[in-house]
Amino acid sequence: MTEPAITPELIAKHGIKPDEYARILDIIGREPNFTELGIFSAMWNEHCSYKSSKKWLRTLPTTGPQVICGPGENAGVVDIGDGQAVIFKMESHNHPSYIEPHQGAATGVGGILRDVFTMGARPIAAMNALSFGLPSHPKTAYLVKGVVEGVGGYGNAFGVPTVGGEVRFHKSYNGNCLVNAFAAGLADADKIFYSVASGVGMPVVYLGAKTGRDGVGGATMASAEFDDTIEEKRPTVQVGDPFTEKRLLEACLELMASGAVISIQDMGAAGLTCSAVEMGDKGGLGIKLQLADVPQRETNMTAYEMMLSESQERMLMVLKPELEDVARAIFAKWDLDFAIVGETIPEDRFLILHGNDIKADLPLSKLSSTAPEYDRPWVETPAAAPLGDIPAITPLDALRALISSPSYAHKAWVWEQYDSQVGADTVITPGLPAGVVRVHGTKKALAFTSDVTPRYVKANPFEGGKQAVAEAYRNLTAMGATPLATTDNLNFGNPEKPEIMGQLVGAIKGIGAAVAALDMPIVSGNVSLYNETDGSGILPTPTIGAVGILPTLDHLIHGAPKSGDLAVLIGPTGSHLGQSALLAEAFGMDSGDAPPVDLAAEKRHGDFIRAQARVLRCCSDLSDGGLALTAFEMAEAAGLGVALETGDIAALFGEDQARYLVAIDPKTLHGLKSAGHSAGVPVTVVGRFGGDTVALGDQSAPLKDLSQTYRTAFATALGL
Amino acid sequence: MKAAVITFPGSNCDRDLATAFDQAGFQVTRIWHKDTDLPHGVDVVGVPGGFSFGDYLRCGAIAAQSPIAPAIKAHAAAGGFVLGICNGFQVLTEMGLLPGALMRNAGLKFACKQVTLRVETTDSAYTAEYGRGQDIQIPIAHHDGNYTIDAEGLARLQGEDRIAFTYEQNPNGSMADIAGVLSANRRVLGMMPHPERACEPVHGGTDGAGMFRSLMGGMALA
Numbered sequence A: 001m002t003e004p005a006i007t008p009e010l011i012a013k014h015g016i017k018p019d020e021y022a023r024i025l026d027i028i029g030r031e032p033n034f035t036e037l038g039i040f041s042a043m044w045n046e047h048c049s050y051k052s053s054k055k056w057l058r059t060l061p062t063t064g065p066q067v068i069c070g071p072g073e074n075a076g077v078v079d080i081g082d083g084q085a086v087i088f089k090m091e092s093h094n095h096p097s098y099i100e101p102h103q104g105a106a107t108g109v110g111g112i113l114r115d116v117f118t119m120g121a122r123p124i125a126a127m128n129a130l131s132f133g134l135p136s137h138p139k140t141a142y143l144v145k146g147v148v149e150g151v152g153g154y155g156n157a158f159g160v161p162t163v164g165g166e167v168r169f170h171k172s173y174n175g176n177c178l179v180n181a182f183a184a185g186l187a188d189a190d191k192i193f194y195s196v197a198s199g200v201g202m203p204v205v206y207l208g209a210k211t212g213r214d215g216v217g218g219a220t221m222a223s224a225e226f227d228d229t230i231e232e233k234r235p236t237v238q239v240g241d242p243f244t245e246k247r248l249l250e251a252c253l254e255l256m257a258s259g260a261v262i263s264i265q266d267m268g269a270a271g272l273t274c275s276a277v278e279m280g281d282k283g284g285l286g287i288k289l290q291l292a293d294v295p296q297r298e299t300n301m302t303a304y305e306m307m308l309s310e311s312q313e314r315m316l317m318v319l320k321p322e323l324e325d326v327a328r329a330i331f332a333k334w335d336l337d338f339a340i341v342g343e344t345i346p347e348d349r350f351l352i353l354h355g356n357d358i359k360a361d362l363p364l365s366k367l368s369s370t371a372p373e374y375d376r377p378w379v380e381t382p383a384a385a386p387l388g389d390i391p392a393i394t395p396l397d398a399l400r401a402l403i404s405s406p407s408y409a410h411k412a413w414v415w416e417q418y419d420s421q422v423g424a425d426t427v428i429t430p431g432l433p434a435g436v437v438r439v440h441g442t443k444k445a446l447a448f449t450s451d452v453t454p455r456y457v458k459a460n461p462f463e464g465g466k467q468a469v470a471e472a473y474r475n476l477t478a479m480g481a482t483p484l485a486t487t488d489n490l491n492f493g494n495p496e497k498p499e500i501m502g503q504l505v506g507a508i509k510g511i512g513a514a515v516a517a518l519d520m521p522i523v524s525g526n527v528s529l530y531n532e533t534d535g536s537g538i539l540p541t542p543t544i545g546a547v548g549i550l551p552t553l554d555h556l557i558h559g560a561p562k563s564g565d566l567a568v569l570i571g572p573t574g575s576h577l578g579q580s581a582l583l584a585e586a587f588g589m590d591s592g593d594a595p596p597v598d599l600a601a602e603k604r605h606g607d608f609i610r611a612q613a614r615v616l617r618c619c620s621d622l623s624d625g626g627l628a629l630t631a632f633e634m635a636e637a638a639g640l641g642v643a644l645e646t647g648d649i650a651a652l653f654g655e656d657q658a659r660y661l662v663a664i665d666p667k668t669l670h671g672l673k674s675a676g677h678s679a680g681v682p683v684t685v686v687g688r689f690g691g692d693t694v695a696l697g698d699q700s701a702p703l704k705d706l707s708q709t710y711r712t713a714f715a716t717a718l719g720l
Numbered sequence B: 001m002k003a004a005v006i007t008f009p010g011s012n013c014d015r016d017l018a019t020a021f022d023q024a025g026f027q028v029t030r031i032w033h034k035d036t037d038l039p040h041g042v043d044v045v046g047v048p049g050g051f052s053f054g055d056y057l058r059c060g061a062i063a064a065q066s067p068i069a070p071a072i073k074a075h076a077a078a079g080g081f082v083l084g085i086c087n088g089f090q091v092l093t094e095m096g097l098l099p100g101a102l103m104r105n106a107g108l109k110f111a112c113k114q115v116t117l118r119v120e121t122t123d124s125a126y127t128a129e130y131g132r133g134q135d136i137q138i139p140i141a142h143h144d145g146n147y148t149i150d151a152e153g154l155a156r157l158q159g160e161d162r163i164a165f166t167y168e169q170n171p172n173g174s175m176a177d178i179a180g181v182l183s184a185n186r187r188v189l190g191m192m193p194h195p196e197r198a199c200e201p202v203h204g205g206t207d208g209a210g211m212f213r214s215l216m217g218g219m220a221l222a
Helices: A008-013 A018-028 A034-044 A094-099 A101-117 A140-158 A230-236 A242-258 A271-283 A303-308 A321-333 A364-368 A395-403 A454-459 A461-478 A498-517 A581-587 A599-611 A626-638 A649-653 A666-679 A703-718 B014-023 B069-077 B087-095 B151-159 B209-221
Strands: A067-069 A076-079 A084-092 A122-132 A162-169 A178-188 A203-208 A261-266 A286-290 A314-319 A337-345 A350-354 A357-362 A426-428 A435-438 A445-451 A482-491 A522-528 A541-550 A566-570 A618-621 A642-644 A660-664 A683-689 A693-696 A699-702 B002-007 B027-032 B044-047 B081-085 B101-103 B111-119 B135-142 B146-148 B163-167 B178-182 B188-191
Touching (some): A008 A018, A034 A303, A034 A350, A034 A364, A076 A522, A084 A101, A084 A541, A094 A178, A101 A261, A122 A140, A122 A435, A140 A178, A162 A435, A162 A445, A178 A445, A178 A482, A178 A541, A203 A242, A203 A271, A203 A286, A242 A261, A261 A271, A271 A286, A271 A314, A303 A357, A321 A337, A395 A699, A395 A703, A445 A461, A454 A498, A461 A599, A461 A660, A566 A626, A566 A666, A581 A649, A599 A666, B014 B027, B014 B044, B087 B101, B146 B178
Parallel strands (some): A084 A522, A482 A522, A642 A693, B044 B081
Antiparallel strands (some): A076 A084, A203 A314, A350 A357, A435 A445, A445 A541, A566 A683, B111 B163, B163 B178, B178 B188
8 A cells, every 4th residue: 555645734734843844854864654754743742742841840849758650650659658559640531532522531531540550550549520611502411421421431340439520610611621530559569560661672562452443643633722623533532442441450460460571551642652662762772563463453454553543452561571471371361462563672763564564664762752842932821800899699699509500519410420339448439528448458548539720720820720739638638638649630722822831831830839838749640732622722720639548547537517516617717709619600700819829828727637637527628619618518418407607708608728617526626726726727616517407697598408409400400 | 158259351349249258257269250160169159240241242141151150050050059249130130040131220320329228038048137128228330220020020029029129219210129139049149239338337338248147147057
């Protein structure tokens, strides 16, 4: 078959800019052929190369005594004591999910699970952070339904409990939903597998499912803006098979235990190309592949297609040759493909043969290490104008505006479609500040949360970036956990626009400041740029996934308020309504600045909560919707009423940071107050749980009416 | 007492079931679906939850044709105990060890939540420790738990007191709110809810542990 000639149009179609093409010519000293152009495009697109964000990602704190391996591998590795490690990462699958919600979301889950078990970890928890357009937008209900089914369909069958996540709605996601999937796994700290190849002449082995034409060019698609031709891109979305993934997990873990693996890498974005280059590059080796030996699902596949296919549930491994028989037997047991498709070579060369033809012959190290890197122009986001007067509203109308919005309504419609308990180690299922999963066979547990408030990031990227981390810190703290480390999934618009680049830079600076102050370094992450449709960008959405540890389950703060318990605010009284959920939901306003985050106060208040865990019957952080929404949620979950003394809108709905609401037995108030006094932490009684009404100041409404609204609003708003 | 837990490709509650048996005092062996024999002297075979063979074709249909299937059937025919949970229940109906079929949930969605079950009979080794009519809290997690059987079959189940558990609030459209059924000799139990996820305080409830304890005690008498 003749391959297309290299023309400026073909180059542009591969997302390669003229200056980048000049660089290719300079590196190889000749015109690339079609397959080579495809390989460069796969390696140099934004998704794989981080070319716009790398300069700023480098500034993030990524180390600490708890960190075993930071960013750069498939996932981050963090010490949890007793020779064990938690391995986790969050990654976006935004564009595919918008084009084909079920498969896009499913393969997003599949990809992140592979990132975790490639390193030798058995996945023990998953979360997903979803951002959709307005419920009234014609596509939203379809996307929500498809994405939730896709996430559940994959995770449930694979057998990982989904224990947390977020779902939000905002018009900026109308043409570009976000699907951020998180997975965490457990491994022995001395049995982690990395992607560094070593040894010359070692067999390169292809594992898992067969290669088809699905997903060819997917990573390049994920690095471009959308326009009205997106329906044509449907064939670039991969199709997931959780059954194969589950077998691949079990086979890989058996293989790793056999000692046969030198290095291993999952085939994710840009499939065979990216995984082979990464292993070779990290090991300072070349790689030779014979494509005729690649297990193929379709006939007459070209080198170009095989190198760029994103067929799912595949791995590439460098094998200890003496253990080949052992490895083959394991894959035969699980009925998975196992094929030697190449070998490591001493020279810096990525040599692709298809039968007797040389299809690509490139300097391997240049494909990854010397990928383009940009210092894109950026402008600081201008300071937000101070919030002026806001329209009048009664406290109960304000509460109703929030609980009838699908962003703040009860989300059981979503999480009941996820198996949250498979593994029989789930301690806290979705719906509380953080999910908690016991470390199997121990008394330890890990807590998981995912957070960001995109409205804040848009108004003030630096404070918004800090806030995302601070909220994650608080959610872990509210369950009694000590935060350990963080993964960041940075979703932004087109970085070639200086104001968008300014959002990214500001958010990264804020995240960096917060993870340093709160000692929860970034150990892995993912950047998703070009989240724009027809030139209009999403709210900047740097999702923070965070993991905390409970040294024993005795540290867990988990219970329900009892009738007569006091509602006690830890932290200052609310005052900040700028960029609040109330403004957005009640008035459709996005005015004012984001709330400032005092990181020292976050730390102090968080330490206080953990120290007082034994007297706290129940604890939740305050975030969107402030004191009123949190108090309502806590009471409603317990089937109790609550009376808050204040009727002041700012005190009830202000979103000041570093705050928690706790329920305590009145007998313990004195002790809590004096501890607060010594620690410099404000402790204020704000109300009482009990009865069957919700009272805000002098207004009250029956709990059962509000509860009805809260529990049905999600499905009602979406017509589901 | 000896338990054997089968693992099919795609099983994902096999470890959880083995743990529950182990905590109840059973000596547990794990069996791969390509094996053709059960260990000598096995008292109960556990067929776990999950998505055997991806639930492709029809839930449980391919697993029912596994190399190990004849040994499970022979064990049941000889009066041995067989417990199928969730996907395991589907497998047992496909094997013909239990009547009826599990169809897609009436709501067409996967459903994972805590449900209240009513213990309908205490006349089985699995349920002897409970009280008849007792409410127990056990989680469900399935997409195809809508129990369906012809009118004659249903009348027979009812007449022979073979409905082990019913749902207080039907989550999936099951006929007669059925959550679990027994074989004619009362030794094979299939149920959609997951008792192995309700065995320890950290699970949020321990109502499921009674079933494994009951089985341990009941088999000692059998």
